[in-house]
Amino acid sequence: MTEILSQYGLLLLVGQFPDGPIGGLALTLLMSVAALLLAFPVAVAVAIARTSPIPAIRRAAAFYVTAVRGIPLLLIIFWAFFVLPLVTGVTSSPEITVICALVVYEGAYLGEAIRAALEALPKGQTDASRSLGMSYTATLRKVILPQALFNCLPSMMNQFVLIVKNTSLAYIIGAQEVTFSANSINAQLLTRPFEVYFILAAIYFILCYSLSRLSRVVENRVLRKRSRVTNQPITETPSLARVPS
Amino acid sequence: MIEFINVSKWYGSHRVLHDVNGRVERGEVVVICGPSGSGKSTLIRTVNRLESINNGQIIVGETDVNDRKKSVNRLRSGIGFVFQQFNLFPHLSAKDNVALAPITVRGLKKGEAYDRALELLDKVGLKSKADAFPGQLSGGQQQRVAIARALAMNPPVMLFDEPTSALDPEMVGEVLQVMKQLASDGMTMICVTHEMGFARDVANRVWFIADGEVLESTTPSEFFATPRHPRAQKFVADIRAH
Numbered sequence: 365m366t367e368i369l370s371q372y373g374l375l376l377l378v379g380q381f382p383d384g385p386i387g388g389l390a391l392t393l394l395m396s397v398a399a400l401l402l403a404f405p406v407a408v409a410v411a412i413a414r415t416s417p418i419p420a421i422r423r424a425a426a427f428y429v430t431a432v433r434g435i436p437l438l439l440i441i442f443w444a445f446f447v448l449p450l451v452t453g454v455t456s457s458p459e460i461t462v463i464c465a466l467v468v469y470e471g472a473y474l475g476e477a478i479r480a481a482l483e484a485l486p487k488g489q490t491d492a493s494r495s496l497g498m499s500y501t502a503t504l505r506k507v508i509l510p511q512a513l514f515n516c517l518p519s520m521m522n523q524f525v526l527i528v529k530n531t532s533l534a535y536i537i538g539a540q541e542v543t544f545s546a547n548s549i550n551a552q553l554l555t556r557p558f559e560v561y562f563i564l565a566a567i568y569f570i571l572c573y574s575l576s577r578l579s580r581v582v583e584n585r586v587l588r589k590r591s592r593v594t595n596q597p598i599t600e601t602p603s604l605a606r607v608p609s
Numbered sequence: 610m611i612e613f614i615n616v617s618k619w620y621g622s623h624r625v626l627h628d629v630n631g632r633v634e635r636g637e638v639v640v641i642c643g644p645s646g647s648g649k650s651t652l653i654r655t656v657n658r659l660e661s662i663n664n665g666q667i668i669v670g671e672t673d674v675n676d677r678k679k680s681v682n683r684l685r686s687g688i689g690f691v692f693q694q695f696n697l698f699p700h701l702s703a704k705d706n707v708a709l710a711p712i713t714v715r716g717l718k719k720g721e722a723y724d725r726a727l728e729l730l731d732k733v734g735l736k737s738k739a740d741a742f743p744g745q746l747s748g749g750q751q752q753r754v755a756i757a758r759a760l761a762m763n764p765p766v767m768l769f770d771e772p773t774s775a776l777d778p779e780m781v782g783e784v785l786q787v788m789k790q791l792a793s794d795g796m797t798m799i800c801v802t803h804e805m806g807f808a809r810d811v812a813n814r815v816w817f818i819a820d821g822e823v824l825e826s827t828t829p830s831e832f833f834a835t836p837r838h839p840r841a842q843k844f845v846a847d848i849r850a851h
Contacts, residue, residue, distance in 0.1 A: 492755075493697035495657055496687025496710035496762060506713055509702050590699065590742040 387540030410475030432472035481516035643818035689759030749780030
């Protein structure tokens, strides 16, 4: 395994770079970060639209979410890759295509997670804010969203991790990210798929695990500031299990 | 200052407010009492349009509350509202809770808003807790911060919706004390409350509501001594029984 790493490590990390386009883990990270940064505002907008006081906006957002939820991500990627250029006349790189598909896809899922958090806040929060004369928008910005987004940090993290893992589908349309790199290494070695794909799995795992660690750090820091709840790590034995039987 | 003219409200076929009429003069304290489910909270929430009405008119100052041409945000910023459940913003410190609306709605400079917030927290006896978060405060302290927050917009009118009902008994006094102070400063107040001691000591008038109707509107001494309506008589007798 170490020889694979020493021989192909660079290919896994940055692809053909600097002789060719950037690829490998670096491209995976770039695509993930881009998709995440773009999907987040889309998701917030979707969540706000889903809870809008205006029925037409609510219905439009509900249609979008239902439609996206009913279609596999792979299909959205194919559509973006094959159909969009036919319609718009512009061909975009596989990387951009996948980022767009992920934003459309995760906008719906992440949006639903955020909507649930918006609706879970006590109605009294809105009442209190509005009774001070704060507008609908100011209430969302200053009172509702800061609380809701923090409360749904765990489910947002779920979706963020999914974004990272789903960038692997990009290899199908030819983006040379880390799965693509692993595939070509496997094609060269031919006899060692177990090791190659184990390395690939480890890379994804480390990436996603650090993301969830990061979210826990953020969560604990905020909680400690408010000292609302003790900052016990979630990994502790659930209280139910500790009760002697 | 505040006037209800034939105010009615239905939830479907259920009538929650039934031709409510009444006036609250400037500087007056009115206590609304009555059995639970009688429409007290609904009535007080119609004053700043947290609840809509189906019929009649509510005037606050010069403004028709339900006039769609008037800005509801401007109306609300001139009416302080204190909730049973405090409803402080848990992600903000006490000081930030108080300063948020003046900064956001009135565009006050931060320094100015925080000076004023500290002044108000001092007034409710919580200057030392300015940086505490709601989760670190007791119920009584939270409610006093909530009163300071409502006062931050300098409203000429304050509405209290059962401000002590969610409190442990030993914390009721500190909140009532703040409300008494406000009343003696000349604040116009409507309070939905079960604190009959407060009604007796502070209120100018008591409105007794049952089934969405104002059955009695009188002075506290008369209300407790000689209630006229049978429902009011029963209510006063039930309170006495404690």
